[in-house]
Amino acid sequence: MNKIIPLDPPIDTRLLDAETKVLWDNIQLDPELAAQSQIILEGQPFYSPEFLGFVHIYRALAEIIPPHWWIYDLGCGFSFQSWYFRNHAGYVGVDTDNTPIDCRLCPPNAIHIQSTIEEFVQSNHHEPNSFAICNYVPPWHGGSGEIVRRHFENCFVYYPSLIEVKK
């Protein structure tokens, strides 16, 4: 008999909430980023400071990626997580018109690009010290995970889904 097993790890939602709150509070300490964050949320009635994206994953990555490296956040969404990389060499956020550039958080070291991941990686060279993040990006435009793995030596690609395992 086949059994469906969710690949998503059990997340302690209280911890997740606490981490998201810390991120939001930190963003509010910077007047420029605070203003940006308020504008982003005003334009997105379904969004709120309780959910800024999958922040726990980005926080963990920010701790292990050397600060002199460039971050390519492929499928960055509203990019609140760019705050974690504000002291890295640079942060490049890539997303489609699903999240327009003026709806993304933009710390001083960030650049935002409107493109599909597939078009971006095929038509741009990336910095030598680079790390690509492709987190929770659904396969709407094909297999972005595969193409990211092919173009970046160092990357984190993660999209949880259901798998079937034989019991």
Ligand SMILES: C[S@@+](CC[C@H](N)C(=O)[O-])C[C@H]1O[C@@H](n2cnc3c(N)ncnc32)[C@H](O)[C@@H]1O
């Ligand atoms: C669920 S959000 C995840 C946002 C962020 N990576 C995170 O982990 O919080 C998925 C994002 O991927 C973007 N996306 C999906 N397919 C894409 C593609 N092929 N190229 C660029 N962005 C894509 C969507 O527009 C959306 O903003």
